[in-house]
Amino acid sequence: MPHQGEILQETIKNSGISITRIVDGLGITRPTMYRKFKEETLDYAFVKRVGEIIGHDFSNDFTSSHQSVLPFVTHKADVTPVNTVTNKSSSLQSTEADPIKQLLALQTKYIALLEAYNELLLKVYGPR
Structure with a gap:
């Protein structure tokens, strides 16, 4: 391959x-x-x-x-839920239903930030 x-x-x-x-x-x-x-x-x-x-x-x-x-791409981690978690944490867990999607969204934002930074550097210092 x-x-x-x-x-x-x-x-x-x-x-x-x-x-x-x-x-x-x-x-x-x-x-x-x-x-x-x-x-x-x-x-x-x-x-x-x-x-x-x-x-x-x-x-x-x-x-x-x-x-x-x-x-920035990772595999889904194996997480064993703990039964002693309070209700507040379980509601937090339900908002994080898909950590891979959240990771990819953060990756997209980070890449956009890096590209904006590179454009700024090019404007300030010019091409190599």
């Missing part, structure tokens, strides 16, 4: 867009891009930026085994 870097490389190759155009859009060098192709796991923001440049949505390209190693 190909790893994330290989999937990225193959998708870029199939897009017909040159590596030069992509690295210029990302503000990185060609050797950096080729190193990314060798990495088993890639940063979500990086993959998203590449997808925007080549007009491709990578969300369907990574299988669930790939997604489990993406940053």
Whole structure:
């Protein structure tokens, strides 16, 4: 099974867009891009930026085994409920019915914050 870097490389190759155009859009060098192709796991923001440049949505390209190693994605923890919990805690537990959804919502907010921060850095300091 190909790893994330290989999937990225193959998708870029199939897009017909040159590596030069992509690295210029990302503000990185060609050797950096080729190193990314060798990495088993890639940063979500990086993959998203590449997808925007080549007009491709990578969300369907990574299988669930790939997604489990993406940053901030965790497996559901096995939690054994304790019977001695008060009613107040049980009502709190019912509001947290799906911690995976909450985690993904937090991940989305965090990524949006990082992207806004990166845009601010680009405005202040310019591209690399």
